[in-house]
Amino acid sequence: MHSGKVTRASRVLIWDLLVRCFHWSLVVGFFAAYFTRHNPGPWHEWIGYAVLTLLPIRLLWGFVGSRYARFAQFVRSPTHTLAYSKLLLAGRQPRYLGHNPLGGWMVLALIGSVLATCITGWLYTTDYFWGLEWMEELHDGFTWLSLMLVGLHITGVIHASRHGKENLPAAMVHGRKRAASGNDVD
Amino acid sequence: MNRKLSSLVFVLAMMASSSGFATGLATCDSGPEENWKPSTELQAMLEAKGWTVRRIKVDAGCYEVYAVDENGKKVEAYFHPLTLEPVPLDSEKAN
Numbered sequence: 001m002h003s004g005k006v007t008r009a010s011r012v013l014i015w016d017l018l019v020r021c022f023h024w025s026l027v028v029g030f031f032a033a034y035f036t037r038h039n040p041g042p043w044h045e046w047i048g049y050a051v052l053t054l055l056p057i058r059l060l061w062g063f064v065g066s067r068y069a070r071f072a073q074f075v076r077s078p079t080h081t082l083a084y085s086k087l088l089l090a091g092r093q094p095r096y097l098g099h100n101p102l103g104g105w106m107v108l109a110l111i112g113s114v115l116a117t118c119i120t121g122w123l124y125t126t127d128y129f130w131g132l133e134w135m136e137e138l139h140d141g142f143t144w145l146s147l148m149l150v151g152l153h154i155t156g157v158i159h160a161s162r163h164g165k166e167n168l169p170a171a172m173v174h175g176r177k178r179a180a181s182g183n184d185v186d
Numbered sequence: 187m188n189r190k191l192s193s194l195v196f197v198l199a200m201m202a203s204s205s206g207f208a209t210g211l212a213t214c215d216s217g218p219e220e221n222w223k224p225s226t227e228l229q230a231m232l233e234a235k236g237w238t239v240r241r242i243k244v245d246a247g248c249y250e251v252y253a254v255d256e257n258g259k260k261v262e263a264y265f266h267p268l269t270l271e272p273v274p275l276d277s278e279k280a281n
Contacts, residue, residue, distance in 0.1 A: 034201065038209035040275050130260045131240025131252025151198040158191055 014097055015175040016066040022058045023172055029054065030114060030146065045125065052118040055111055068097070074104035081105060094183040095164040103156060110149050117142040208246035212264040212273050216247040222267035225249055231270060237261075248273050 015023075029051040036043040062071040076084070081101040087093040093100070099107060120139040129135045161168045171177045180186045216222060225242045228249055232239050236256030243250045249265045264273040 038211060040211060125260070127254070127260065130254065131262075133241055133243075147198050147201055151195050154194060155191060 010179045011176040012097070012179050013175050014068045014177045015172055016069055017175070018057075018061055018065060019069045020172055020175055022054060022061070025054055026051065026058075026114065030150075034143070034147075045121075048118050048121050051114065052122065055115050055118070058111065068099075071108075074099035074101075075108065076101040076104060091163075093163065094185050095160075095166075096185045097177060097180055098186075100160060100185075103153075103160070106149065106153050106156065110146065110153060113142055113146040113149055117146055210276065211245070212248050212250075212275050213246040214248035214264070214266050214268075214273055216267045219244075219267075223270055228265055228270050 029047055033044055033047040033051060036047060061069050067073055081104075084093060084101040088102070096103075098104075117139060120135060120142055123129045124132070124135045124139055157168050166178055228251070229239045229242060232251065232253060238254040239251060240254070241252040243252075244267075245264070247267070249267055249270075251261070251263050251265060253261050253263070255261050264275065265271065266273050
């Protein structure tokens with residue numbers, strides 16, 4: 001592999017089908033809910049319920065899914081994450097085949113924030129919380145937080161793509177990444 | 187790539203900051219707020235009908251009411267601040 005060319009054989013499947021389908025369904029669902037938020041009719045609510053169904057599937061998959069889908073594989077300790085962050089700031093961070101430590105925490109943050117957005121939105125429609133201002137503001141607040149996290153997530157993906165000389169968004173489509181070599185963390 | 191990234195972040199920030207804007211569900215040509223009938227009058231009127239009013243906000247010159255009606259149904263309804271008459275949603279007017 002000294003030619004710098006990557007052949008098909010040196011690519012390995014990292015993101016399984018469920019992880020990939022979940023990722024892009026969540027993207028579509030989140031933004032569909034966002035853009036229907038003031039629409040008359042039940043669209044916004046039904047999209048919300050669909051997203052609320054997706055999230056527990058991914059959470060369960062984090063325990064029983066394929067190797068790189070598991071939380072145990074990519075949720076690193078604060079110490080490990082801090083050490084990675086320092087290397088990142090120095091521009092010397094290794095490439096991870098799965099999620100890097102910051103990316104791993106981002107997965108949890110995004111799932112948590114979108115889940116909170118779904119739950120507060122649903123609660124607002126219940127008899128008990130209907131029309132209560134603080135519940136609406138909580139729902140808006142989690143939406144805002146999710147959007148911020150999405151921005152940060154995309155920034156991180158672009159940065160890691162350039163640093164690792166690979167197309168990470170494409171890897172989330174076909175699931176394959178360049179096999180580990182050198183300092184890469186598998 | 188950096189320009190693409192910054193425009194993306196800009197779009198996301200715009201989306202996040204637009205929450206205080208009018209929803210566009212209904213609009214009322216109601217002029218300055220000092221000429222409006224008070225929302226407490228609307229609330230008393232609806233409560234007399236048997237509604238439980240949860241909240242009244244202002245949206246695009248209308249009073250937007252969140253309430254539970256006399257049949258226990260959750261309603262989100264618009265009223266004109268000058269007349270306190272119900273305002274149809276823009277989407278209903280189009281049909």
